Amino acid sequence: MNEPRTPERKRVNRRDVLKLGVAAGAVTALIAGRPLLAGTAHDQPAASAPMRHGDENGHGDFSGTVGDVDLAQFDPTQFLTHFDWGQETNGEDGLSVRAWEITALEKEIEIAPGVFFPAWTYNGQVPGPTLRCREGDWLRIHFTNTSTHPHTIHFHGFHPPAMDGIEPLIGPGESFTYEFKARPFGVHPYHCHVMSLKKHIHKGLYGTLIIDPPQGRAPAREMVMVMNAFDTTFDNENEVYAVNTVAFHYMKHPIQVKVGELIRIYLTNMTEFDLVNSFHLHAGMFHLYRTGTSLDHYELTDTVTMGQGERAVLEFTLDEPGKYMFHAHQSEFAELGWTGFLEASA
Amino acid sequence: MFVEKEVQGASSRLPAWLTGLIPLLAIGLLVLLFGVVNPLALFQNNLPPIESLAIDRVRVVEGGFEVAVLNSGPNPVRIAQVMVDDAYWQYSSEPAGELPRFGRATLRIPYPWIYSEPHRILIVTQSGLTFEAEAPVATLTPRPGAREFAGYGLLGLYVGVIPVTLGLLWYPTMKRMGRKWLGFILALTVGLLVFLLVDTFLEVLEVGAELPGVFQGVPLALFAALLTWLAITALSAVQERRHAALGGTRARGVFLATLIALSIGLHNFGEGLAVGAAFALGEAALGSFLVIGFILHNITEGIGIAAPLVPGRKGEGEPAQAGPSFWTFAGLALIAGFPAVLGTWVGGFAFSPLLGTLFLGIGLGAIWQVIVEVTRLLQRYAERESAPLVSWVNLAGFLVGLAVMYFTAFFVKF
Numbered sequence: 001m002n003e004p005r006t007p008e009r010k011r012v013n014r015r016d017v018l019k020l021g022v023a024a025g026a027v028t029a030l031i032a033g034r035p036l037l038a039g040t041a042h043d044q045p046a047a048s049a050p051m052r053h054g055d056e057n058g059h060g061d062f063s064g065t066v067g068d069v070d071l072a073q074f075d076p077t078q079f080l081t082h083f084d085w086g087q088e089t090n091g092e093d094g095l096s097v098r099a100w101e102i103t104a105l106e107k108e109i110e111i112a113p114g115v116f117f118p119a120w121t122y123n124g125q126v127p128g129p130t131l132r133c134r135e136g137d138w139l140r141i142h143f144t145n146t147s148t149h150p151h152t153i154h155f156h157g158f159h160p161p162a163m164d165g166i167e168p169l170i171g172p173g174e175s176f177t178y179e180f181k182a183r184p185f186g187v188h189p190y191h192c193h194v195m196s197l198k199k200h201i202h203k204g205l206y207g208t209l210i211i212d213p214p215q216g217r218a219p220a221r222e223m224v225m226v227m228n229a230f231d232t233t234f235d236n237e238n239e240v241y242a243v244n245t246v247a248f249h250y251m252k253h254p255i256q257v258k259v260g261e262l263i264r265i266y267l268t269n270m271t272e273f274d275l276v277n278s279f280h281l282h283a284g285m286f287h288l289y290r291t292g293t294s295l296d297h298y299e300l301t302d303t304v305t306m307g308q309g310e311r312a313v314l315e316f317t318l319d320e321p322g323k324y325m326f327h328a329h330q331s332e333f334a335e336l337g338w339t340g341f342l343e344a345s346a
Numbered sequence: 347m348f349v350e351k352e353v354q355g356a357s358s359r360l361p362a363w364l365t366g367l368i369p370l371l372a373i374g375l376l377v378l379l380f381g382v383v384n385p386l387a388l389f390q391n392n393l394p395p396i397e398s399l400a401i402d403r404v405r406v407v408e409g410g411f412e413v414a415v416l417n418s419g420p421n422p423v424r425i426a427q428v429m430v431d432d433a434y435w436q437y438s439s440e441p442a443g444e445l446p447r448f449g450r451a452t453l454r455i456p457y458p459w460i461y462s463e464p465h466r467i468l469i470v471t472q473s474g475l476t477f478e479a480e481a482p483v484a485t486l487t488p489r490p491g492a493r494e495f496a497g498y499g500l501l502g503l504y505v506g507v508i509p510v511t512l513g514l515l516w517y518p519t520m521k522r523m524g525r526k527w528l529g530f531i532l533a534l535t536v537g538l539l540v541f542l543l544v545d546t547f548l549e550v551l552e553v554g555a556e557l558p559g560v561f562q563g564v565p566l567a568l569f570a571a572l573l574t575w576l577a578i579t580a581l582s583a584v585q586e587r588r589h590a591a592l593g594g595t596r597a598r599g600v601f602l603a604t605l606i607a608l609s610i611g612l613h614n615f616g617e618g619l620a621v622g623a624a625f626a627l628g629e630a631a632l633g634s635f636l637v638i639g640f641i642l643h644n645i646t647e648g649i650g651i652a653a654p655l656v657p658g659r660k661g662e663g664e665p666a667q668a669g670p671s672f673w674t675f676a677g678l679a680l681i682a683g684f685p686a687v688l689g690t691w692v693g694g695f696a697f698s699p700l701l702g703t704l705f706l707g708i709g710l711g712a713i714w715q716v717i718v719e720v721t722r723l724l725q726r727y728a729e730r731e732s733a734p735l736v737s738w739v740n741l742a743g744f745l746v747g748l749a750v751m752y753f754t755a756f757f758v759k760f
Contacts, residue, residue, distance in 0.1 A: 063428050064434025112434070114426030115474050232474020239429075239474060247434065335433030 055221035064335060065252040069111035074109060076244040077253050080223045083132040083210065091138050098133050099140040104151040104170075104192070104205065108138055110338060111230050111240045111249040119204035120147060120192075126245050127226040127270070128190070128207030135185040135214050151200065152176075155209055156194035156309070158183045165193050185213040186292035187266040187311045189226075202231060209313075210266050213295065220262035220315065223255070225305040227269045227277045227306075227328070227338065236273050240337050241328065247337025250326075254341035259321050263342070265314040266292070269306040277333060278305040279314070282325040286316035303329050318344040382577065383516060397423045399469060399477040400448070400558035402698075405458020405487040410456040413467060415478050417445040418558030429468040429476075430457050459484040488625070490695045498622055498690040505621055505640045506614045506686025510607075511679045512641070513648015520649070520656050521669065527658055529733070530743035532724040534652035537747020542613050542647075543713045545755075546706055549616055549634040551606070554703045561700055567707030574711030582719060600670060602719055607682040609716045610647045612709030614682065615643075619702050625694055639757020646750050651678050654723060 023154060044142040071077075087096035102122050109119045109126055122128030133139060145151050149172070154165030159180035170176045192205035208224050229238035240247050257263055265286075271277040287297035288304055292313035304312055318324055327339035379385070398419025405412040411430070417423045423445045428437040437455040445451055457480065459465050467479040488494045520531055550571075554563030585601050617640070655670050692701065721735075728735045 064429075064436065066438075068438055111474075112470075114424065114472055115470055116472055119475055230474070232470070233476050239468075239470065239476060279671060331415055332432050336429070 043330045046254070060295065063248040063339075065248050065337070066251055069110040069113050069246050069249070070097060074245065076242075076246050076249040077125070077255070078124070079130075079244050080225070082130060082257065083224070084129045085132050085137075093136075095136045095138065096134065097138040097140060099142065100129070100131060102128065102141055102143050102153065104143070104147045104182075105146045109204070109245065111232075111242070111245055115232065115240065117204075117230050117232055119206050120149070120151070120200065122153075122207055122285050126204035126206075128205070129264075130207060130224045131190070131209045132212070133182045133210070133313075134212045134216075135183050137162055137182045137211075139178070139180055141177060141178040142175065143170060145172055145271065147250045149200075151192045151205060152194055153190055155177055155180070155190045156188040157186075157209070157211070165190075169194060182209075182211045184293050185211045187211075187268065187313055188291075189268045189270060189309055189311060191270065198236070198272055201270065206270040207256055208268050210292075211304050217264065217295075218235070218262060221257055222264045222266070223278075224266045225268070226277070227267070227271055229271045229274065229277075229333070229336075229338075231273060237335070238271070238273055241277075241333040242337045248339060250340025250342075254323055254343035257318060257342055257344050259319065259344045259346050260317055263314075263316055263318070266311070267304070267306075267314055268294070268311040269308055271308060271333075274330070274333070275293040276305050276307055277328070277338075278303060278329045280327055280329040281316065283315075283320075284316055284318055284324060286314040289313040289315070305329070318342065320344065321346050359557075374470070384728045391580050397421060397446075397473060397475050398558065398560075399423055399425075399471070401469075401477065404479045404481050406459060406481050406484050407487065408696045409458075410454065411454065411459065411467060411481060412464070413453045413469070415445070415451055415453065415469065415477075415479075416558065417447055418560045420447060422446050422449075425451070425453070426470040426472050427470040428453060428455055429470065430455060432468075449565040461485060467519055475746030488694055494694070495691065498625070498694045499687050499704055501621060501625070502687030502690035503683070505617060505690070506611075506644065507679060507683030509641045509644030510610070510614075510648040510651065510683040513645040513650075514652050514675050514679055516649055517655065517669075517675070519653040520652060528653075529657065529724060529727055529731070529737065529740050530746075531649070531653045532720055532727065533740040534646075534750075535653045536648050536720050536724065536746035537648045537744040537749075538751050539606075539609075539717045539720065539747075540744075541748055541751035541755075543710065543717065546613055546710045546713060549620075550703065550706045550710055553699055553706060557699050557703055561703075563699070563703045563741050566607065567703045567710065570704050570707030570716065571711035574708045575715045578712060578715040582715075588627065593758055599654045600674060602723060603651050603670075603674075603678055604681065605712075605719060606654065607651045607678045609709065609712030610651065610682040611685040612705060612712050613684035614647075615689040616645070616702070616706045616709055618686035618691075619693035619705070620689075621686075622690035622693025622695075625690075639754070643751070643758055645753040646747070646754070647682060648679070650747075651682055654720065 007334075015033055026057050084100065086100045089097045089099070099300040103124075104241065105121055105124055107119055107121050107124050108116050109121070111117045116129040119126050131139075131141075141153060150169040152165040152170055154255055155163075155178070163178050163180045168176065188209045188211065190198040190207050190209050194200050206226065206228070208226060210224070225243040227241075227243050228244075229242070230240040230245075231237060242249065265279075269277045282302075285300050285302045288299050289295070290298045290310075290312050292311070297315070304314070306312070321344050324341060324342040324344065325339065326335040396419060398417070398421075400416045400418040402414035402416050405414075415425075424443070425439060425445070428435050435455055435457060436474055437453050440452045440454070453469070455467065457465070462485065465481045465484050467477045467481070470476050470481065490496075520527070523531075550567040551564060552565050557563030557566075582601075582605070585598070621640075652675075655674075692698075724740065725735050728737065728740070733739075
C-alpha cells in the first residue's frame with residue numbers, strides 16, 4: 001500500500017524546443033505577415049469570462065465537489081451535536097462514574113462524494129465518538145481491538161502513566177480498560193498512539209474528550225468540530241480536508257442556528273502531514289478559550305491557528321440572519337474541502 | 347514410448363479440425379473455471395482495485411478545460427472528483443459513470459484559467475487515486491478551422507518542404523563537383539542519416555514511454571521499425587532485379603533518392619508532430635529563430651536526397667544522361683517535406699501518442715534501411731574507384747554530415 005499511487009503521466013512536451021520564451025508573434029509575422037495563428041496565442045482574454053464556479057448544480061457556492069456522500073453511513077450534521085455522556089453510575093463524593101465501550105475496527109468511509117478511504121476507526125466512525133463528562137468524574141473506557149493491527153487510546157490530560165495509552169499495545173482481539181479521573185476541564189483530543197503514529201492517526205483513530213467545569217458552562221448551542229484531512233494516495237500529502245471528515249459537508253448542508261443565541265464550538269486539530277490548520281469565521285468574531293481550561297477568554301478574534309493536537313473552545317453569537325462562512329484560512333485547505341456555512345435565522 | 351504411441355493412435359482417429367479445437371475448448375473451460383470458482387480468491391484480501399487512467403488530451407476552451415481520459419488499466423474506473431490547482435472543482439463527465447477497460451470519457455471543467463499560466467488538473471477516482479493532467483501554458487487550444495489549417499500548414503512547409511527544396515538546389519553544384527566528390531557526398535548523406543536514426547530512436551523512447559503501459563509503446567515502435575525495414579528490403583530487391591534487367595543506373599538512383607526522401611519524410615512527420623503538438627499545448631512560443639533553425643537543420647536532408655542522383659560515371663558507353671526532370675525533384679521535395687505539414691496538422695488538432703509512436707517507429711526502420719542502401723551504393727562506388735569504403739575522404743564526409751546535423755540542431759533543441 002505504500003508504493004506511490006500517483007502514476008506519473010507526463011504530457012506531450014517532447015522536444016524541449018518549446019520552452020523557448022520568444023514571443024509567439026514572431027512566427028505569425030513570418031507567416032505571410034498575417035496573424036494566422038493569432039487566435040491560438042495572443043489577444044487572449046485575460047481569463048475566460050462566461051464561467052461561474054459551481055453553476056453546474058446551480059448553487060453558485062464554493063463547494064467544489066460534485067454530488068453528496070451517503071449520509072446514511074455517516075452524517076457530519078448529526079455528529080456535530082452528538083455528545084456521548086457514557087453509561088453513568090453514581091460514584092463517591094456525588095461524582096459520577098462514566099463507562100464507554102470503544103472498539104477499533106477497519107472500515108471504508110466516504111470522505112468526499114464518491115471518494116472512499118480505507119479508514120481505521122473508533123466505533124466505525126471518523127472522528128471517533130465525542131466523549132463528554134464533568135471534571136472529577138471517574139472515566140472507564142473499555143477498549144476492544146477487532147482490527148488487524150495493534151492500537152491504543154491515548155488521552156490528553158492528567159492521568160497515571162499506566163493509563164496513558166502507550167503501553168500495553170492492544171493487539172487484534174485483545175481489550176483493555178482505561179480508567180482515570182477526568183481533569184482538567186477543557187477540550188482534549190484522544191487518539192491511537194502506536195507506531196507509526198502518522199499512519200495510525202491519519203487513518204482515522206482520533207476523537208474528542210470534553211470535560212466540563214464542575215459548575216458547568218453557560219447554556220449554548222454546542223458543537224464539536226475536528227479539523228481533519230485524508231491522504232488518499234498515501235504519499236504523505238492530504239487530498240481531502242474537512243471538519244468532521246466530509247469535504248464541504250457544511251457547505252452543502254449549512255449548520256442551522258438562531259440569531260443571538262450563544263454558539264460554542266469545541267474545536268480540535270487532528271490534521272496530519274500539514275504543520276498547522278486554522279478556523280476562520282466570516283462576518284463575526286469569537287471569544288477564544290485556548291484548550292478550554294480557563295473560563296477567562298484569551299482574546300476576541302476571527303481566526304485561530306493550531307498545530308497538531310491543539311484545541312480550543314470558541315464562543316460567539318451571530319447578530320444578523322444569513323449565511324456565515326467558516327473555513328481554514330489556509331486557502332488550499334479551504335478549497336480542498338475545509339469550508340462550511342453557519343446559517344442564522346431569526 | 348508405449349504411452350506416446352497410444353495417444354497418437356487415439357488422436358489420429360479424430361479429424362484435424364476437431365483436434366485443433368481441443369486446446370481452444372480447454373482454454374474456454376479454464377476461463378469458465380476462473381470465472382465461476384475464482385481459484386485466485388486466495389490472493390485477493392480485499393485489495394483495492396488497481397485503477398489506471400491515461401490522459402489523452404487536455405483542451406483549453408473558452409471558460410474551462412476539456413480533458414479526454416482513457417481507462418488503460420485492467421479494472422473499471424469510477425471518477426469521483428476533479429481538482430484544479432489543488433482545489434476541488436465542479437465538472438461533468440461525458441459519458442458519466444463507470445469507465446470500463448479501454449473506456450473513454452471527456453471531462454468538462456468550468457474554470458477561470460489564466461492566460462499563459464500553467465494549470466494542473468488532478469482526477470480523483472473512487473479509491474482516492476489521483477491522475478494528473480496538465481495545461482502547461484494555458485492558451486485556447488486551436489480548433490480546426492480554415493485559418494488554423496492554413497497556419498499550421500505553413501508552419502509545416504517551413505519545417506519540411508522549404509528546407510528540403512533548398513537542399514535539393516545544390517544538385518547542380520554536386521553534379522559539377524563530379525565523381526571525385528561523390529564518395530564524400532554519399533558519406534555525408536550516411537552521416538546525416540545516422541544522426542536522424544539516433545534522433546528518431548531517442549524520440550521513440552520518449553514518446554513511447556508516454557503511452558499507457560497497456561499499449562507497450564516502445565516495443566510497438568520497434569516492431570513497426572522492423573517491419574518497415576523488412577518491407578523496404580523486399581521492395582529494394584524487386585527494384586534491383588528490375589533495374590538489372592533494364593540496365594539503368596539512373597532509375598536506380600531515382601529509386602534510392604525516393605527511398606531516402608520517404609524515410610526523411612517519416613522523420614519530418616515526427617518533427618511536424620512535435621511542433622504542432624507544442625503549438626497546440628501553448629508551449630511553443632515558437633519564434634522565427636526556431637523556424638529558421640529548422641530550415642538550416644533540414645537543408646542537409648535535401649543534399650542527402652540529391653546525392654544518389656549524381657551520376658557516378660560518365661561515358662561508359664552509355665549516352666550522356668539527361669539529369670532527372672524538374673518534376674522528379676518536385677516529387678522528392680514533396681515526399682520528404684510534406685509529411686511535416688501533415689505532422690503539424692495531426693500534432694495541432696488531434697495528437698495521439700499512439701499514432702506518433704507508430705509513425706516514429708516506421709521512420710526508424712526506413713532510415714535504417716536507407717543507411718544500408720546508401721552505404722551499399724558508396725561501397726559499389728569505392729570498388730569501382732578501387733578505394734576502401736572507409737577512406738579518409740569518406741570518413742571526412744561522414745563526419746561533416748554528423749557535425750552539420752549536430753550543430754544545426756542547436757537551433758531547435760533547448
